[in-house]
Amino acid sequence: MHLTFWGVRGSYPVPGAATVRYGGHTSCVELRSESGGCLVIDAGTGLRGLGQKLAQEARDPGGTTYNLILSHVHWDHIQGLPFFEPAYIGDTKIVVHAPRAAAKELRLVIGGITRHEFFPVALDAVPADFEFQEVTPGKAFDIDEFTVLPIGLNHPFGAVGYRVDADGSSMAYVSDTAPFDRMLHKQHFTAGVEEPNSDDLAILSEMRANLVQSLRRVDTVIYDTHFTKGEYEQFTHWGHSTPDHALEICHEAGVRQLVLYHHAPAHDDDAMDKIAEQYGVRGKRMAIAVCVAREAMTLTMGEATNPGFGV
Ligand SMILES: [Zn+2]
Numbered sequence: 152m153h154l155t156f157w158g159v160r161g162s163y164p165v166p167g168a169a170t171v172r173y174g175g176h177t178s179c180v181e182l183r184s185e186s187g188g189c190l191v192i193d194a195g196t197g198l199r200g201l202g203q204k205l206a207q208e209a210r211d212p213g214g215t216t217y218n219l220i221l222s223h224v225h226w227d228h229i230q231g232l233p234f235f236e237p238a239y240i241g242d243t244k245i246v247v248h249a250p251r252a253a254a255k256e257l258r259l260v261i262g263g264i265t266r267h268e269f270f271p272v273a274l275d276a277v278p279a280d281f282e283f284q285e286v287t288p289g290k291a292f293d294i295d296e297f298t299v300l301p302i303g304l305n306h307p308f309g310a311v312g313y314r315v316d317a318d319g320s321s322m323a324y325v326s327d328t329a330p331f332d333r334m335l336h337k338q339h340f341t342a343g344v345e346e347p348n349s350d351d352l353a354i355l356s357e358m359r360a361n362l363v364q365s366l367r368r369v370d371t372v373i374y375d376t377h378f379t380k381g382e383y384e385q386f387t388h389w390g391h392s393t394p395d396h397a398l399e400i401c402h403e404a405g406v407r408q409l410v411l412y413h414h415a416p417a418h419d420d421d422a423m424d425k426i427a428e429q430y431g432v433r434g435k436r437m438a439i440a441v442c443v444a445r446e447a448m449t450l451t452m453g454e455a456t457n458p459g460f461g462v
């Protein structure tokens with residue numbers, strides 16, 4: 152399997168001179184199997200560029216099915232959808248897999264961002280046929296040659312990560328998530344997050360154990376490391392982690408390669424260089440190769456020495 156980053160930011164896009172090396176688009180990853188099968192993870196603004204490539208690639212426009220798996224429906228993970236070029240090609244099917252109480256509700260959510268007040272073309276009016284599939288943490292499913300396992304995460308109103316296995320290799324996408332010491336996945340985004348009671352702690356501890364279990368022996372893990380340590384202390388209720396949290400989980404799961412992802416908009420290229428250097432060294436001490444996600448970076452799963460991993 153190969154993966155390519157089309158968007159690596161969290162929260163909102165930050166194009167410009169200060170982010171030109173790491174990129175300014177929000178969350179989007181392209182996953183390819185050896186036989187060319189494609190799976191798209193998250194639909195942030197990076198999806199626009201990927202959609203252009205996919206539309207050009209389609210030898211016979213139309214008749215193609217695209218599968219998108221979404222971590223959740225916060226803006227930075229869906230904002231590229233209205234600009235996904237294959238949606239405007241007739242006889243195309245786009246299957247969106249995402250966590251939600253009901254697939255019907257998911258159609259309403261995604262349809263909501265293309266209401267006429269926001270966007271000129273309604274979801275039901277685009278030439279492509281959209282299908283919505285609900286995913287449930289712990290219930291694996293197959294998409295062509297990919298086996299996909301959704302993993303429950305700790306984020307305001309919930310999010311799921313995904314472990315994907317194909318071609319005898321594996322990767323996991325863990326975004327967005329906070330560490331598992333206070334309850335966020337059932338709550339509004341509020342500053343006054345209450346201290347967890349014993350029931351909450353039991354649930355959080357089970358979520359964490361399940362995440363570690365799901366990541367066992369995964370080749371490469373992409374992890375939400377939005378914050379530095381100092382930033383995290385100020386914004387524990389935002390639902391994001393630090394590279395230290397990611398390293399701790401990956402170490403327990405025996406993961407060899409960690410990609411830092413979902414960069415805070417305020418982290419410019421120089422800040423990302425420092426994070427890369429600092430955690431490259433820290434990861435090495437724990438026998439984990441750490442790199443920072445950059446737009447257009449491609450990694451091959453299952454290779455011990457990935458050119459992207461400068462440890
Ligand atoms: Zn996000």
Ligand SMILES: [Zn+2]
Binds near residue numbers: 223225306310327390
């Ligand atoms: Zn989010």
